[in-house]
Amino acid sequence: VNFFCDMTDEERGVYTHLHDPDQGLGVGAGPGPIPDGPAPPSNDDLMDMMGERFKIPDTSVTGGVTVDDLQLINCVFDSPYDTVEKTASIDEEREYLCAFVYFQVNKVVGEGLGYYNDVAEATRRYPLFKNCVDFVNS
Numbered sequence: 001v002n003f004f005c006d007m008t009d010e011e012r013g014v015y016t017h018l019h020d021p022d023q024g025l026g027v028g029a030g031p032g033p034i035p036d037g038p039a040p041p042s043n044d045d046l047m048d049m050m051g052e053r054f055k056i057p058d059t060s061v062t063g064g065v066t067v068d069d070l071q072l073i074n075c076v077f078d079s080p081y082d083t084v085e086k087t088a089s090i091d092e093e094r095e096y097l098c099a100f101v102y103f104q105v106n107k108v109v110g111e112g113l114g115y116y117n118d119v120a121e122a123t124r125r126y127p128l129f130k131n132c133v134d135f136v137n138s
Contacts, residue, residue, distance in 0.1 A: 005103065005132035006113060006125040040073040050076065053115055054104035055122035056097070062126065063093040070094060075101035081133070088137050100129050 041049065056067045080099040081087040090099055107115060116122045
């Protein structure tokens with residue numbers, strides 16, 4: 001799963017020189033497991049600390065799943081798609097949503113699309129992301 005996963009076909013066109021179509025949309029690496037130490041921050045704390053880096057889409061596209069259904073700490077640090085096996089296990093809405101949070105938080109500034117401006121943009125891009133994960137899993 002790479003930075004093409006939240007782009008429309010038109011947006012991808014700008015970056016086609018960076019994308020090898022024979023490699024599909026790929027499986028990426030993440031920063032690794034949650035570090036040891038004090039108790040992890042709550043969802044509210046993470047939203048306060050990192051909310052500018054990710055937006056949760058409207059429940060109209062998440063099947064009613066909300067941020068309250070997630071443990072955001074797992075969505076921020078534990079890559080849901082650093083191996084083919086982990087990517088293949090994404091099949092529940094909360095897993096897609098968690099992977100979407102991870103995808104947003106780990107965007108590289110200056111590559112692909114930037115952080116989303118608002119819930120409306122996240123809502124528009126979430127189905128594109130889900131389709132990408134499904135494509136990688138097919």
